[in-house]
Each structure stands twice: as structure tokens, then as C-alpha cells.
Amino acid sequence: MPENTCVHRDSGRRHFLQTVLSSAVVGFAAQAGIEFASPEKLSAQTNLSPDAALQELLAGNQRFAANQLTSIEHDLAILKEQTVGKQEPFAAVLACADSRVPVELVFDQTIGHIFVTRVAGNIVTPEIIASLEYGVAVLGVKTLVVLGHSSCGAVKAAMKADTVPGQISTLYPHLRQAVQQSDGNFAKAIEANAKIQAELLRTSSTVIRDAVKAGKLKVEAGVYDLATGKVTLI
Numbered sequence: 248m249p250e251n252t253c254v255h256r257d258s259g260r261r262h263f264l265q266t267v268l269s270s271a272v273v274g275f276a277a278q279a280g281i282e283f284a285s286p287e288k289l290s291a292q293t294n295l296s297p298d299a300a301l302q303e304l305l306a307g308n309q310r311f312a313a314n315q316l317t318s319i320e321h322d323l324a325i326l327k328e329q330t331v332g333k334q335e336p337f338a339a340v341l342a343c344a345d346s347r348v349p350v351e352l353v354f355d356q357t358i359g360h361i362f363v364t365r366v367a368g369n370i371v372t373p374e375i376i377a378s379l380e381y382g383v384a385v386l387g388v389k390t391l392v393v394l395g396h397s398s399c400g401a402v403k404a405a406m407k408a409d410t411v412p413g414q415i416s417t418l419y420p421h422l423r424q425a426v427q428q429s430d431g432n433f434a435k436a437i438e439a440n441a442k443i444q445a446e447l448l449r450t451s452s453t454v455i456r457d458a459v460k461a462g463k464l465k466v467e468a469g470v471y472d473l474a475t476g477k478v479t480l481i
């Protein structure tokens with residue numbers, strides 16, 4: 248008997264939860280319905296000027312930092328359907344591989360909006376250049392942000408020049424210049440690194456350099472603060 252009572256209570260609770268969840272789903276769907284203007288915005292985004300594209304990213308970060316995300320209200324089924332055959336991201340980001348820097352979330356964006364390359368230490372390598380050149384020349388992104396972040400393990404390791412397993416130390420040469428400019432200051436090294444990598448993109452890629460010169464692209468460096476959720480351009 249006690250077991251039966253228990254099952255009874257449990258199924259009652261389950262029914263309650265199902266009812267609550269169903270209402271939540273209906274509520275969410277209604278909200279999503281109101282937000283249906285957003286998918287149209289997707290195809291128009293590449294018409295943004297470089298300045299407007301950068302502002303769009305920063306506005307998204309302000310929403311993220313204020314815990315007021317709008318990207319989660321998009322209807323993912325519609326977004327997926329509209330982006331199966333094409334993509335028209337308005338921005339590109341080179342960020343660290345760090346799990347605490349989820350780029351789309353940080354800028355309150357969703358499917359098809361930003362072209363993201365990630366590698367530990369947000370360093371510029373030939374493969375990263377090639378990927379970002381595709382974003383610029385083929386996809387027509389209007390802004391490119393190199394995003395460093397506070398407490399970056401790659402920068403920290405390069406500063407200490409620790410002995411590390413496997414091929415991790417191949418990151419070090421890319422970070423050396425930033426470490427040299429930092430005077431042993433961790434935050435300064437992180438900022439310097441983002442700036443150095445952004446400048447490297449502007450100068451070592453002819454595609455990026457020409458797009459910047461033609462006023463079609465803006466390349467910026469920024470740092471994401473893990474504690475506040477805010478991105479600051481530097």
C-alpha cells in the first residue's frame with residue numbers, strides 16, 4: 248500500500264509538472280510568434296554598415312550582460328529552414344576556445360548571424376586567416392572582432408612558459424609579443440594579445456586589408472570580462 252500511495256503521488260506530481268510545462272511551452276510559442284519579425288532581419292543584416300554591424304554586436308552584449316537575451320526567442324525551426332541553403336552573417340569573431348566564452352550568447356545572436364572562429368588564445372594562424380577571409384570575401388561580414396577574455400589560460404601559460412604536455416606549447420610563439428609588452432601584468436597581456444592579433448589580421452591578410460581600406464569592414468579588438476559578462480573594445 249505505501250508503495251501504491253507513493254506511485255500515486257508521483258504520477259500526480261508528474262501530471263502537475265506536465266501541465267506546467269505545457270503551459271510554459273504554449274507561452275513560449277506565443278512569445279516566439281510575436282518575435283517572428285527577427286528571421287526577416289537575418290537576410291537584411293549584411294546591408295548593415297561596418298559601424299552599424301559593430302553596434303549590433305555591442306548592443307547584443309549589453310542585453311547579455313543585463314540578462315535580457317532576445318536571441319532565445321527566435322523560432323529555431325524557421326531559422327534553420329532559412330539558412331539551409333545560404334548564410335549571411337553580419338559579423339565575424341575570433342575568440343578563445345575557452346568554454347566560458349560562448350560567443351553567440353555573449354553577443355545575444357543566433358543561427359546564421361555571426362561567423363565564429365575559435366582557438367586557444369584567440370591567435371591568428373594561417374587557417375584562422377583563411378577562415379576569416381572566407382567570412383569577409385564570400386559571406387560579406389561587415390565587422391570582425393578579435394575577442395580576448397579575462398583569466399585566459401593560454402595567455403597565462405605563455406607568461407609562465409610552463410612545460411606543458413603534447414603540442415600545447417605551439418601556442419606560445421603566437422603569444423610571445425603580448426607577453427613581452429605586458430611587464431608581467433596578466434590583464435595587460437590579454438589586452439595586448441587581442442590588439443596584436445587584430446593588427447595581424449589587418450596587415451597580413453590582403454583580403455581583410457583591402458576590405459578595411461574600401462570601408463567595407465571594421466576590425467576591432469575587445470576583451471570579454473568573465474565576471475561581468477561585458478565586452479570592452481580596446
Ligand SMILES: [Zn+2]
Pocket residue numbers: 343344345367368369396398399400401402
Ligand atoms: Zn582563453
